[in-house]
Amino acid sequence: MENDIMHGGRQPGPDHPxxxxxxxxxxxxxxxxxxLAESVNALVLREATYPPVIYVPREEIAMDELEPSATSTHCPFKGDASYFSIAGGGTRDVAWSYEDPFDAMVAIKDHLAFYHDRVDTIETVEHD
Structure with a gap:
């Protein structure tokens, strides 16, 4: 039944891990x-052949620097994505979040991911 539509969207499987x-x-x-964010609790989501995406917990993001945008998209595996722009008319749609992700993706709830080409840097530094 993998990849069949289940409660909460399509389930990851061998053809779409x-x-x-x-x-x-x-x-x-x-x-x-x-x-915008500094986190030691970020997650890495690897999906099929796409590049890895870093999801940062909302509490480690300067949310006052962001504002919700009108953009939304749908992923059959993760759910509906909401987007955020730089507050005050800055760069549009720099980040996205699955506010109510499907069951298999609940780990990324309350996290945001940032577009590499819409922010200046996304730096990863090994823990001390």
Whole structure:
């Protein structure tokens, strides 16, 4: 039954694997001189053949620097994504979040991921 539609979307399987694990690094996201996020609790999501994506817990993000945008998308494996732009008319849609992810992706709830090409840096530094 893998990859059949189940409660909460399509399930990852051999033809579309998705793994989520701790990043095992400090993650720092910057736009200009502003640190948008600094986390030691980030997760790395690896999905099929896509590049890995780092998800940062919301409590380790300067959410006052971001504002919700009108953009939304749907992933059959993760759910509906909401997007965030830099507050005050800055760069649009720099980050996204699955506010209510499907059951198999609950680990990324309350996390945001940032687009590499819409922020200045996403730096990973090994833990001390």
């Amino acid at each position: 998705i793994t989520i694990e701790p990043a095992d690094a400090r993650v720092i996201v910057r736009i200009g001189a502003t640190v």
